[in-house]
Amino acid sequence: MTPCHVRVLLPQYSVNKCDYLPGCSACRSDILSQVSSGVPGDVLQGEQGAKSPTLTNKMALSSFDIDAPRWDQSTFVGRLKHFFNITDCRTAVLPDSRLDEAKALVESCRAGSTPPGTSVEQLYYAKKLYDSAFHPDTGDRMNLIGRMSFQVPGGMAITGFMLQFYRTVPAVVFWQWVNQSFNALVNYTNRNAASPISPKQIGVAYVTATSTALATAVGLNLYTKKAPPLVARWVPFAAVAAANCVNIPMMRQQEILNGIAVTDENGNKLGHSKKAAVKGITQVVISRITMAAPGMIILPIIMQRLEKYKFMQRITFLHGPIQVMLVGVFLIFMVPAACSLFPQRCSMAVSKLEPELRDAIVSQYGDKVQLVYFNKGL
Numbered sequence: 001m002t003p004c005h006v007r008v009l010l011p012q013y014s015v016n017k018c019d020y021l022p023g024c025s026a027c028r029s030d031i032l033s034q035v036s037s038g039v040p041g042d043v044l045q046g047e048q049g050a051k052s053p054t055l056t057n058k059m060a061l062s063s064f065d066i067d068a069p070r071w072d073q074s075t076f077v078g079r080l081k082h083f084f085n086i087t088d089c090r091t092a093v094l095p096d097s098r099l100d101e102a103k104a105l106v107e108s109c110r111a112g113s114t115p116p117g118t119s120v121e122q123l124y125y126a127k128k129l130y131d132s133a134f135h136p137d138t139g140d141r142m143n144l145i146g147r148m149s150f151q152v153p154g155g156m157a158i159t160g161f162m163l164q165f166y167r168t169v170p171a172v173v174f175w176q177w178v179n180q181s182f183n184a185l186v187n188y189t190n191r192n193a194a195s196p197i198s199p200k201q202i203g204v205a206y207v208t209a210t211s212t213a214l215a216t217a218v219g220l221n222l223y224t225k226k227a228p229p230l231v232a233r234w235v236p237f238a239a240v241a242a243a244n245c246v247n248i249p250m251m252r253q254q255e256i257l258n259g260i261a262v263t264d265e266n267g268n269k270l271g272h273s274k275k276a277a278v279k280g281i282t283q284v285v286i287s288r289i290t291m292a293a294p295g296m297i298i299l300p301i302i303m304q305r306l307e308k309y310k311f312m313q314r315i316t317f318l319h320g321p322i323q324v325m326l327v328g329v330f331l332i333f334m335v336p337a338a339c340s341l342f343p344q345r346c347s348m349a350v351s352k353l354e355p356e357l358r359d360a361i362v363s364q365y366g367d368k369v370q371l372v373y374f375n376k377g378l
Contacts, residue, residue: 064109064114064120064123066106066109066110066123066127067110069082070082070085070124070127073343073344073345074343076340076341079339079340079343079344080336080337080340082340083148083335083336083337083339083340084336085128085131086128086131086132086148086149087132087148087149087151087152087335087336087339088128088132088149089149089150089151089152089153089332091128091129091132091133091149092132092144092147092149092150092153094129094133096141098129099129099130099133099134099141100141101126102125102126102127102128102129102130102133103126103129103130103134103139103141105118105122105123105126106123106126106127106130109123109126132147132148132149133147133149135189136344136375137375142189142190143185143189145182145185145186145189146185146186146188146189146190147189148190148335148339148378151186151291151331151335152328152331152332152335153328154182155182155291155292155327155331155335156324156325156327156328156331157324158175158178158179158182159179159236159292159295159296159324159327159331160320160321160323160324160325160326160327160328161175161178161320161323161324162175162176162179162236162240162296163233163236163296163299163300163303163323163327164319164320164323165320166221166232166233166235166236167232169218169221169222172214172217172218172221172235172236173214173217173218175236176210176213176214176217176236176239176243177210177213177214179213179240179243180206180209180210180213180243180247181206181210183209183243183244183247183288184202184205184206184209184210184247184251187247187248187251187252188202188251190377190378191251191252191255191377197251197252197253197254201250201253201254202251204250205247205250205251205253206247206251208246208247208250209243209246209247209250209251210243212242212243212245212246212247213239213240213242213243214239216238216239216242216243217235217236217238217239220235220238220239221235229304230300230301230304233300233303233304234296234297234300236296237292237293237296237297240289240292240296241289241292241293244285244288244289244292245285245289248281248284248285248288249281249285252277252281252377255274255277255280255281256274256277256278256281257274258272258274259271259272259273259274259276259277260272260273260274260276260277260280260374261374262276262348262353262357262372262373262374263372263373263374264365264369264372264373265369265371265373267373270357270360270361270369270372271357271360271361272357273348273353273354273357273372273374274354275348275352275353275354276346276348276353276372276374277374279346279348279376280346280374280375280376280377281376281377283341283342283346283376284376284377284378286341286342287338287339287341287342287378288338290334290337290338290341291331291334291335291337291338291339292334293334294330294334295326295327295330295331295334298330299323299326299327299330302326303319303322303323307319339378342376343376344375344376344378345373345374345375345376346373346374346375346376347371347372347373347374348371348372348374349370349371350362350369350370350371350372353372
């Protein structure tokens with residue numbers, strides 16, 4: 001293995017193809033395959049002479065930071081790759097024992113005691129499972145339904161049936177209730193855990209959001225009786241959007257009332273900010289509505305046109321399953337895309353914080369701290 005190939009294996013460079021030496025374009029996957037299979041390939045030459053693939057792997061592991069983002073999180077494309085990785089719905093069916101093994105490997109890597117023989121790719125996969133199943137603030141395993149990796153299977157079933165059964169008030173009430181129950185669990189699971197919420201507050205948030213969704217859906221359903229059929233098909237989306245504007249802020253009301261923990265670039269806690277909480281929650285609301293929009297706006301148009309064909313009129317009993325599958329196609333792309341709209345580690349200028357917190361930071365750190373950081377949640 002040539003010296004330039006090693007650069008591809010080192011995570012701090014974040015490159016997938018060798019570009020260190022002129023004319024060299026070895027792919028990352030080929031190099032990793034060569035290393036893992038034990039095929040010597042080219043010999044890594046250096047001052048110490050030839051080194052084996054095993055030594056190359058050790059060199060890569062010695063500089064590996066498992067908490068450093070695999071992709072650049074300051075760009076949309078980097079965040080999109082990250083969320084495609086952790087929202088992979090295949091991870092939702094893995095047993096708890098496999099997730100716990102991944103957590104143990106991540107924690108051992110953090111402690112600097114990576115098991116012998118562990119490859120960089122194994123560490124990346126363990127971190128993928130860890131990020132998909134464990135809360136970033138507490139490290140506790142999240143409930144299955146609330147994980148982002150369950151958004152596609154859970155969301156496609158509920159949304160598909162909301163779009164199918166929109167004509168009668170009882171059906172609207174039932175499926176909006178199911179959807180808000182699902183959303184409440186997702187919002188609670190992905191909250192900023194540094195701001196605890198009581199069971200009473202959870203109950204109030206759930207009832208308020210569900211009532212908002214039902215009032216919007218039933219009211220618009222009755223209002224659109226004389227409107228074009230397509231308008232009635234869009235009622236579920238209006239209800240979902242309205243409920244998200246209530247459900248998420250209510251579920252995370254403690255952050256709005258008491259502020260969210262903010263840190264400096266190195267993770268040192270600086271205090272709590274209500275303005276930071278409002279910014280983070282607003283971004284989450286926008287992301288959730290964006291996540292649902294394409295499927296709930298475009299799919300009704302598609303279904304209305306398809307239902308005009310005779311073959312669709314002969315299989316009305318399959319309209320529900322068809323919509324469920326089509327919603328799934330939308331969500332496979334929209335869940336990671338919507339989560340990627342804003343950085344997970346949100347930032348805010350010190351100058352925009354509350355006066356008392358801003359003055360406290362300036363008095364202690366002067367101009368050294370220009371930005372504060374916080375977990376906006378999902």
